[in-house]
Amino acid sequence: MAKKIKMVCYGVRKTEKLFFETLNKNYGYDLTLIEEYLTKDNIETAKGHEAVMVRANCDCYEQNLLKMKEYGVKYLLTRTVGYNHIDLKKAHELGFEMAYVPGYSPNAVSELAVSMGNGLLRNLFYSANHQQNHNFKIDDFMFAKEIRNSTIGIIGTGRIGYQAAKAWHGMGAKVLGYDIYESDQAKSILTYCDLKTLIKESDLISLHCPYIKEENYHLVDKNFLAKMKPGSVLINVVRGELMDLDAVYDAVKSGHLKGVGLDVLENESKVFFKDFAGKPTPDNITNKLLSLYPRIIVTPHIGSYTDEAVKNMIEITYENLKVILSGQECKNKI
Structure with missing residues (x-):
């Protein structure tokens, strides 16, 4: 005691x-x-x-x-x-x-990443938004590639990244991994490759690497996004500082990316855990991201909840x- x-x-x-x-x-x-x-x-x-x-x-x-x-x-x-x-x-x-x-629990955050990713890949948020407007027509955007025919890229294959990779692998997807420290356990369910290859070949990229300011601040920048597959999906449930959100907004707005799921924001302390009652938040980039719903999904840091x-x-x-x-x-x- x-x-x-x-x-x-x-x-x-x-x-x-x-x-x-x-x-x-x-x-x-x-x-x-x-x-x-x-x-x-x-x-x-x-x-x-x-x-x-x-x-x-x-x-x-x-x-x-x-x-x-x-x-x-x-x-x-x-x-x-x-x-x-x-x-x-x-x-x-x-x-x-x-x-x-x-x-x-590594499952907590990985489950959110997989849920967000699958929802965006299968256009669930988009379809649900149409339903709210009593629109039940099927349009071209709702057409989806099956997950078993998709390539998933996992950046950071530690405990959480491994669980996310394991889930997508279990659904039949080809899983690519990038990490400076390769895991023998992860090798049983994914294929390691260089970052350039992962970015180029993935239909969905999920970030699971730690944030180290001197090494990967704004890892996902304009150049990173330009190299991603047209129509691909990006998930960040790790740290907001890993992404240049203005560049992410532009990539979705232009139609280059199909969708983005975010459980973290770089300036989240200004926004998360507060109710703005339908009014704009005090953070301009957050407001821009929210304007692209349902192609950009933002949850208030619930990965560990x-x-x-x-x-x-x-x-x-x-x-x-x-x-x-x-x-x-x-x-x-x-």
């Missing part, structure tokens, strides 16, 4: 509360669960807690970090794989002990704190 400690957790959705409470029976933390994300406006809610648990889009930059330090917070845990929402330099300078979640993924993220974070409190070296230390 872990030491009794007060921890405030931000961004806890109603559907997640039961997981937080049930899993905590094995740890005994004194929890405060807050549905809102951590911002400068609600930082005072961290008062009286030694530990803070955050998720992506929580504000863990200098001003909030200074407040946390002032309030006596010692431990900063993020239940995410990425941690670019934390000013690491300042956090280390202030002496916070931090940890992250190295991974969670599944029972298994949430369970994994919470449990690993609880365990990270337990290890830190025990005085041992946490393998997931930031």
